[in-house]
Structure formats: C-alpha cells, structure tokens
Amino acid sequence: MIGAIWIDEAVTRLRPDFHVLAIGAYGLLNGPSDERSRGWLAEAAAGAVTPGHQNILAWQDAYRAFGAKPQRTRPSVDALVRRMPPPEINLVVDAYNAISVRHVLPIGGEDLAHYEGTARLVRAGGEEPFDAVEKGETVIDHPEIGEVVWRDDHGVTCRRWNWRQCVRTRITEDTVDALFLLERLAPMSLEELAAAGEELSGLLREITPGVRLESRLVGPA
Template identity: 60%
Template sequence: MENKNVCELDEVLTGARIEPEVCLLRPDFAVLLMVASGLPGGPSDDASDALLAAAEEQVTPDHPHEQAWADAYRAFGAKPNRTRPSVTALRRRPGLPRINKLVDVYNAVSVRHALPVGGEDLDAYRGAPRLFRARGDEEFETSAGVEHPEPGEVVWGDDAGVTCRRWNWRQCARTQITERTGRALFMLERLEPMTLTALLAAGEELRGHLEALGADVRTRLMR
C-alpha cells in the first residue's frame, strides 16, 4: 500500500503542467508543488493557532509581493480590488481565520512569506494539476452549485474541472481540505520580486510544519 501511495503521489507531481499562455502572461511565474500523505487531519488546535498568531505579528502593509499579484490579476482582466489574490485577502484581514489544522498551517506560511499557497485534498482530486487560461465553459463547483470561469481567466484544474479560479482567488468545494484530509497537494506560487531561493525556503518551512504533525507524514516536492 505504501508503494502504491508513493507512485500515485509521484504521478501527480510529474503530470503537473503550466500551459504556455500562462507563461506568456507572466514569464516570472514559478510554482513549487508538494504532495503529502499520512496527514493527521483535524480541527484547529493550539499548535496551529500559535503558527497563525506568529504570522499575524509579521504582517506589514503594501508588501511588494502583493502588488505583483495585483498586476498579474489585471493582466488577465480581473479586478484585484474586488477579487483579491489569496495572499492579499489573508494579510489584510484583521485576524486570520482558524479553519482546520492543515489549512491553518499553510495559511500561516502564506502570510509569513507573502506568497499565495493553495491546498487540495488529493482523495478528491482527479489526475494531475494544470494551470491554464479558461475557455469559459469549464465547471467550477461551489457550495451553492456550479459556476464557470470567465474566458481567458487563469485557473487551476484537474481532469474533473476547475479547482481554483482567478489563479489563486477561490477554491472549489470538491477538493477543499477538511478535517478528514489525509493526503494533500500544496501549491506555492511565486512572482518577482520574490526570488526562487525564497520560494524554496517557504516550501521547506511548510514541509517542516507538516512533518511535525506526525511520524507517518511523508512529503515530496517538485520544483
């Protein structure tokens, strides 16, 4: 079972792709993908609360990484003041939400490093991740029903549909990480002026927090 699990995780990483039209839009874009298994899901706890509290204390206004993402949103027709990049939405909250143990961990890393970090439940995922510009007829599942992205919108998707709209604005209901998640995919997304070295450091920090959750946690990176 462990070998089968490792093979499945490797297939998610090796099958991932960024379509050329996204690279043309932002040639400086890079993503670090991480898969993790053996995760002990559960509600927010003292440890995840402490990570968020520490991240809250490090927030500074008008971070240059936030401006880079605002520019990227404008480039594909989104209005960042109305639909904010995930990192901006988090960093400008008066207090970070406590959602569940795993989401709290990656939100803390996102806020601390001022970069978007997304998380997907791999047991709900279908195939490998793909970042592309939408046609407009793809399906995006919400708690209220099915929506469709705007034509040209940058979206993440799997074989079953769009998993995150407007690059990193809003995740679909189908693949969201819950208290029952045991295997997950994480995306750490970088634009300049963030360096690739800083991106890798954020990834290693996330890996360390995840592996500290339990002896059975296993992580794999693709960069």
C-alpha cells in the same frame, strides 16, 4: 501526482516569471485547530505585511494581465493579510495559511482523494465547471473566457489563479493525502520560495511525524 503538473504556455506568456513549488503530502493525520496551530497563526499575524507589499502588488498586476480586477476579487495572499488574525480552519489549513502570511505568497491546498487527473494552470475556455457555495447552497459556476485557473480533469479547482477554491477539493479534517501549491512571482526569489516550502514541510511533519513528502519546482517550459 506532482511529477505531471504543468503550466500552459498561454499563462507563461502573461507572466514568464511565474513558478510554483508543488508539495505532495501523503498519510496526513489532520484535525481541528488547536493551541499549536493558533500559535502559528498568531506568530504570522504579528509579523504580517501591509497590502502594499511588493509581492502583493506583483499579484495584483498579474490579475490585471488577464482582465481581473484585484480590488474586487483579491489574490489569496492579499485577502489573507487584510484579515488578521487569519481564520482558524483546521491544522493543515492553519499551517499553510501561516506560511502564506509569513512569506507573502499565495498557497493552495487540495485534497487528492477528490482530485481527478493532473493539476495544471491554464487559461479557461469558459465552459469548465466550478463548484462554489452561495448563501449556504452549492452552485455550479464557470470561469470567464481567458481567466487563469487551476484545474483537473473534472473542472476548475481554483478560479482567478488563486482567488477562490472549489468546494470539491478543499482540505478538511478528513484529508489524508494533499497537494500544496506555493506560487511565486518576481520580485520574490526562488530561494525564498524554497524556504517557504521547507517551513511548510516542517509544520506538516509536526502535525504528522510519519508523513511522506515530495516536492517539485515547476516553471516555464
């Protein structure tokens, strides 16, 4: 799965410094939030940065580059650090949210049982389906033309780079196999990105000691 992930050249032209560390996790035993995952979130919240951190400013600039307004639709890490302590979702989501806050980088999680084909980061044509929840009801939306989106063969899995995930592939307590996307822009170093990946892998092993993990750094072609 992670060996086929790619970034479209149209995205690379916007931000040639973009890299994503993809981590595949197979055989997870997820479950509801517990005292252990609450501790991860509390520790991350205690050291949380302000929204003026250089990593967050870099993502705001990236959003503006494709026409998004980051004050209206915030990059995921920006939205997360403004919501302290982070919300409790489930063990796996709590783990990657804690690492996201601690390292000030966006992290997405996808349930591979509901994924179709290869993950790729592209600029949208505008016709791709995106399923979301509005007022408690599932609706089908579409990205704007030129919007940076993650997608699979079925449609958009995350809009505006890392603003909002679709319902179809989100990680639940029933998730067994998952894909995590740790997204980096300068000035964050690749060494910092690798360290975040190691920490996330460590938490996933705490959740499921027998989990099988693989990782790959994806950057400009």
